[in-house]
Amino acid sequence: MAQQPDFDWFEVRSFAHDIYGIGEPGHFEDVKSFLVVGDELAMLVDTGMGIADIRAVAESLTDRPILVVNSHGHLDHIGDNWRFDRIWAHPLEVEAISTGVGNERMRRFLTSEAFNRTPPANLDPESFHIPGTTVEQTIDQGDEVDLGGRRFRVIHTPGHTSGGISLFESETGILIAGDAIYEGPLFAHHPGGSVSDYQLALQRLAALVPDLSVVYPSHNRYPLEPAFILAVQEALERIVAGMSPDESENGLHRFNFDRFSFTVRSTWRSEEERSETS
Numbered sequence: 001m002a003q004q005p006d007f008d009w010f011e012v013r014s015f016a017h018d019i020y021g022i023g024e025p026g027h028f029e030d031v032k033s034f035l036v037v038g039d040e041l042a043m044l045v046d047t048g049m050g051i052a053d054i055r056a057v058a059e060s061l062t063d064r065p066i067l068v069v070n071s072h073g074h075l076d077h078i079g080d081n082w083r084f085d086r087i088w089a090h091p092l093e094v095e096a097i098s099t100g101v102g103n104e105r106m107r108r109f110l111t112s113e114a115f116n117r118t119p120p121a122n123l124d125p126e127s128f129h130i131p132g133t134t135v136e137q138t139i140d141q142g143d144e145v146d147l148g149g150r151r152f153r154v155i156h157t158p159g160h161t162s163g164g165i166s167l168f169e170s171e172t173g174i175l176i177a178g179d180a181i182y183e184g185p186l187f188a189h190h191p192g193g194s195v196s197d198y199q200l201a202l203q204r205l206a207a208l209v210p211d212l213s214v215v216y217p218s219h220n221r222y223p224l225e226p227a228f229i230l231a232v233q234e235a236l237e238r239i240v241a242g243m244s245p246d247e248s249e250n251g252l253h254r255f256n257f258d259r260f261s262f263t264v265r266s267t268w269r270s271e272e273e274r275s276e277t278s
């Protein structure tokens with residue numbers, strides 16, 4: 001028997017086609033991980049902040065062996081990787097995942113202001129860190145994750161990070177988007193991030209829209225309607241076409257839209273040659 005899962009911290013939502021959203025709304029990142037149950041395997045897309053035991057929650061929802069697929073290597077997506085044996089990710093995220101995140105960097109995400117509900121009692125911000133974990137298998141554009149009776153196609157969606165992925169199931173029209181798309185602040189300025197890569201990612205996702213039924217993003221309100229992808233794509237195209245930023249500070253430009261914003265480096269045009277051709 002798994003130990004009593006920490007449902008006080010996690011907010012689990014159940015969706016059609018054996019998909020569960022496992023959210024952490026008590027932290028400002030408001031990250032979601034997704035459990036997808038197949039006939040042979042269950043896929044856990046991301047492992048959250050790591051400040052409570054997401055494995056116990058996942059194992060309370062399925063008796064299938066769990067395969068973790070990381071959408072990318074940011075700290076709010078790999079926190080509980082160390083509790084699992086099998087982790088797949090894009091090759092460009094392996095370094096971040098295998099390095100983990102030290103306590104010094106974690107602390108600013110664990111101040112009292114970071115929480116809007118009481119964190120688990122055993123969380124010690126003075127020592128908390130994310131251990132590095134080994135990636136068992138790398139996956140890239142067009143690869144398939146076969147769970148037995150259902151398959152997800154890997155869509156490489158760089159821009160937020162260089163090795164970000166989304167996962168698409170053609171039979172159901174489900175897209176698990178990672179950080180490629182969500183309501184709220186979208187970021188193309190992180191290390192490994194790129195505006196021209198983000199354009200490519202949104203082109204790939206937009207091409208899927210006619211075949212999508214639902215989009216599960218990793219942050220904020222969810223699920224989202226597929227057409228949201230087109231609104232984000234159009235916004236980024238306006239930025240690339242020369243739209244004036246709404247805010248500029250610390251070397252960053254921020255562009256505000258109805259349900260989201262984009263933050264880019266103010267120097268991105270000179271840094272990214274490929275954007276010249278767009």
Ligand SMILES: [Zn+2]
Pocket residue numbers: 072074160179
């Ligand atoms: Zn991220």
